[in-house]
Amino acid sequence: MYDDLIGYAQALRLTLESISALPAESLPVWQLTGRIAAEDLCALVDAPSADxxxxxxxxxxxxxxxxxxxxxxxxxxxxxxxxxxxxxxxxxxxxxxxxxxxxxxxxxxxxxxxxxxxxxxxxxxxxxxxxxxxxxxxxRRGTDVTRGDLVAPAGTRLRPAQVGLLAAAGHGRVPVVRRPKVAIIATGDEVIAPGKALGTGQLYASNLVTLAAWCAHYGFETAVSVVPDQAAAIERCLTTALDECDAVITSGGAWTGERDLVVHLLDGLPWQKVYHKVKLGPGKAVAFGLARGKPVFCLPGGPPSNQMAFLQLALPGLLKLAGYRRPRLPEVAATLAEPVEGQVDWTQFIGGRLERTPTGDLFHPLQLASRLQSMAQAEALLAIPEGTASIPRGARVRVQLLPGVLSATGLDEPLPAWRRRRPAVVSFVAKSGTGKTTFLEKLLPALKARGLRVGVLKHHAHATPFDIPGKDTYRMAQAGADVVVGACSVQVAVFHQEDGSSDLDAVIARHLAGVDLVLVEGYKRGDYAKIEVHRAACHRDLLCRPEELLALITDEPCPASVPQFGLDDVEAVAGFLCEWVGR
Structure with missing residues (x-):
C-alpha cells in the first residue's frame, strides 16, 4: 500500500528546489521589520557624517x-x-x-x-x-557605519535595530521580498466555517483557522474558503485561488478515496505534480505540485496530519517563497526526558513541551488523548528520522521550536543570567584531510561580516600543551604559576594549568561567554550541535548519525534529513548559522 511513498528528506528537498522567492518590492524603512532583504544592502553614507x-x-x-x-x-x-x-x-x-x-x-x-x-x-x-x-x-566619522560597508546581506530577516542601522546608513526605501498571499481552502461536506450553527455530525474548520493563524504569524495575507465535496465547487475555488494568490493550500481530500477529490481535480487543471504521499508520520497523504508556476499543497484532513504536513513541508515552501535563507522552524538542542519510539522506515514527528533547567532544556514528549489538546500544548517538535527505531532517555537531540506558542509558554520572557551568558555552540567534525580547517578559515570572515562575534575552541585529545616548551611562558607555568598571560601589541595569550578536556562547557563559560557563536573544532563526542564536513574520497560513510547533525557540508548528496551544503557554499553556511543563532 505504501510502495509509492517517498522519504521525508526527499520530499523536503523537492519542495525547496521547486520554489523560488517572489519578486522584490520597495518599502520605506519604517515598514521593514520582519521583512526579508531582497539584495545585499550596503551603507550609502558614513554615520556619523562628521566627527x-x-x-x-x-x-x-x-x-x-x-x-x-x-x-x-x-x-x-x-x-x-x-x-x-x-x-x-x-x-x-x-x-x-x-x-x-x-x-x-x-x-x-x-x-x-x-x-x-x-x-x-x-x-x-x-x-x-x-x-x-x-x-x-x-x-569619529563612519564609526557606526562606513559608506560601502555591508549592512544586511540578501536574505536577512530584518530586526528593529538593523532597520535603524539601515536608516543611519542612508536608506529611505529598501527592496524586500514580497510576502506571499496564500489561499487556504477547506473541503468536506461535514466542515463548516467557525461562527455558524453546528449541525449533527458537522465540525468546525479548525484546520483552516490553524493554517491561517500560522500564515498570520509570518505576516502572510490569506484568503480562506470552506467548500463542500462537490467537484465543480472545488474546481471553481481552485481556479479563483490561482488567479488571485501566490500559493494555495487545501485541507482535506488529499488521499485516494472516491470522496477525496482535490488531487484528482488538480490532475485535470493540469498541474505539475511533484509528489503525493510521503513517509511522514503524521501527514503521509500530503501532495505538492505547481499550477501556473505557483506552489499548491494538498494537506490531509486529520488535524495532527494536517498541521505536521504543513509545518514540515508547506511552511518551508512558503518561507522559501518569502525569501527566507533558512526556510525551516528554528531549532535548539535539548535532552530527551523520556524514551521515544518511531517506525524505522518513516520519519516520525512527536510534539512535546520544554522544561528549562540550569543544565539546558529537557524535552518531554506529550501523550494526551486529545489530538487538538496535544497540538495546542506542544512547544517543540522532535523528529525520529527514517532509519531510527527509537531514541533513549537522556539522548541529546535537536528539537524544532513552535514560534506561535512561545509567548504562551514563557519562552519569550527574559532569560536568566546563566542562559544570557551562554553563546551558541556548534561543533565542526570531519575525517582527517577533508578540509574542515580550510572551510572554517573561509567561514569566519563571512560570519564576522554578518555582525557575529565568533569564538573558536580548538580541542585535541592528547595531553600535550599548546604552549611551546622552552618559552618563558612555558617555564613560568612549569614553575608553578596557576595562570600565565603573554601580551603584545596584537595578541593576548592566557594559559591556565587545568584539564580543559573533561568539561568544555566550563571552558566556554569561562573564556568565551562574550561571543555570539563558538565554533568547536575536533570534538566528536560532545552533545553540541554538529556540522559534519564530508568528502567522499576521504570517508564514504558519515562520522555522525543523521539525528546528531545540525547540517552537512558535503561534495555529494547524503541520505540525511538535514540541510546540506556544498564544500564551497561558505556564504550559505554563514547565513544558515546566523538564522540558527537568531541573528
Missing part, C-alpha cells in the same frame, strides 16, 4: 589641558558654541575652547572634548579640571 561630540562639554586641544587637575585647573578663552547637528565656523587655536553639545560637530583644530562635569565657564573663560587625550569623547 561629533559624545557629551556636552568643551572642545579643546589636548596639549592645552594635559596638566589640568582639580588642584591645578587650566583656564581657556571661550570663543563660541555649537549645538547638535552644527559646527562652529572658526577654529580652536591654542589656549581657546568651544562649548559643544552632544551631537555637535567637533570644531576644526579641536582634538578632544572635556566633559561638562570637569569644566565650567563664566561666559568668557572656561575652567578645566581634568585632562583629555586626543579622541576623548569624540565619535
Amino acid at each position: 561629533v561630540s559624545l557629551k556636552d562639554g568643551y572642545a579643546v586641544r589636548s596639549a592645552d589641558v594635559a596638566r589640568a587637575s582639580a588642584a591645578s585647573p587650566v583656564r581657556l578663552r571661550l570663543i563660541g558654541a555649537a549645538q547638535a547637528g552644527s559646527r562652529f565656523s572658526g577654529e580652536v587655536a591654542p589656549g581657546t575652547a568651544v562649548r559643544v553639545l552632544s551631537g555637535a560637530c567637533v570644531p576644526y583644530g579641536a582634538e578632544a572634548v572635556v566633559s561638562g562635569e570637569f569644566a565650567s565657564d563664566d561666559g568668557a573663560w572656561v575652567t578645566v579640571t581634568a585632562d583629555a587625550a586626543p579622541g576623548r569623547n569624540i565619535l
Whole structure:
C-alpha cells in the first residue's frame, strides 16, 4: 500500500528546489521589520557624517589641558558654541575652547572634548579640571557605519535595530521580498466555517483557522474558503485561488478515496505534480505540485496530519517563497526526558513541551488523548528520522521550536543570567584531510561580516600543551604559576594549568561567554550541535548519525534529513548559522 511513498528528506528537498522567492518590492524603512532583504544592502553614507561630540562639554586641544587637575585647573578663552547637528565656523587655536553639545560637530583644530562635569565657564573663560587625550569623547566619522560597508546581506530577516542601522546608513526605501498571499481552502461536506450553527455530525474548520493563524504569524495575507465535496465547487475555488494568490493550500481530500477529490481535480487543471504521499508520520497523504508556476499543497484532513504536513513541508515552501535563507522552524538542542519510539522506515514527528533547567532544556514528549489538546500544548517538535527505531532517555537531540506558542509558554520572557551568558555552540567534525580547517578559515570572515562575534575552541585529545616548551611562558607555568598571560601589541595569550578536556562547557563559560557563536573544532563526542564536513574520497560513510547533525557540508548528496551544503557554499553556511543563532 505504501510502495509509492517517498522519504521525508526527499520530499523536503523537492519542495525547496521547486520554489523560488517572489519578486522584490520597495518599502520605506519604517515598514521593514520582519521583512526579508531582497539584495545585499550596503551603507550609502558614513554615520556619523562628521566627527561629533559624545557629551556636552568643551572642545579643546589636548596639549592645552594635559596638566589640568582639580588642584591645578587650566583656564581657556571661550570663543563660541555649537549645538547638535552644527559646527562652529572658526577654529580652536591654542589656549581657546568651544562649548559643544552632544551631537555637535567637533570644531576644526579641536582634538578632544572635556566633559561638562570637569569644566565650567563664566561666559568668557572656561575652567578645566581634568585632562583629555586626543579622541576623548569624540565619535569619529563612519564609526557606526562606513559608506560601502555591508549592512544586511540578501536574505536577512530584518530586526528593529538593523532597520535603524539601515536608516543611519542612508536608506529611505529598501527592496524586500514580497510576502506571499496564500489561499487556504477547506473541503468536506461535514466542515463548516467557525461562527455558524453546528449541525449533527458537522465540525468546525479548525484546520483552516490553524493554517491561517500560522500564515498570520509570518505576516502572510490569506484568503480562506470552506467548500463542500462537490467537484465543480472545488474546481471553481481552485481556479479563483490561482488567479488571485501566490500559493494555495487545501485541507482535506488529499488521499485516494472516491470522496477525496482535490488531487484528482488538480490532475485535470493540469498541474505539475511533484509528489503525493510521503513517509511522514503524521501527514503521509500530503501532495505538492505547481499550477501556473505557483506552489499548491494538498494537506490531509486529520488535524495532527494536517498541521505536521504543513509545518514540515508547506511552511518551508512558503518561507522559501518569502525569501527566507533558512526556510525551516528554528531549532535548539535539548535532552530527551523520556524514551521515544518511531517506525524505522518513516520519519516520525512527536510534539512535546520544554522544561528549562540550569543544565539546558529537557524535552518531554506529550501523550494526551486529545489530538487538538496535544497540538495546542506542544512547544517543540522532535523528529525520529527514517532509519531510527527509537531514541533513549537522556539522548541529546535537536528539537524544532513552535514560534506561535512561545509567548504562551514563557519562552519569550527574559532569560536568566546563566542562559544570557551562554553563546551558541556548534561543533565542526570531519575525517582527517577533508578540509574542515580550510572551510572554517573561509567561514569566519563571512560570519564576522554578518555582525557575529565568533569564538573558536580548538580541542585535541592528547595531553600535550599548546604552549611551546622552552618559552618563558612555558617555564613560568612549569614553575608553578596557576595562570600565565603573554601580551603584545596584537595578541593576548592566557594559559591556565587545568584539564580543559573533561568539561568544555566550563571552558566556554569561562573564556568565551562574550561571543555570539563558538565554533568547536575536533570534538566528536560532545552533545553540541554538529556540522559534519564530508568528502567522499576521504570517508564514504558519515562520522555522525543523521539525528546528531545540525547540517552537512558535503561534495555529494547524503541520505540525511538535514540541510546540506556544498564544500564551497561558505556564504550559505554563514547565513544558515546566523538564522540558527537568531541573528
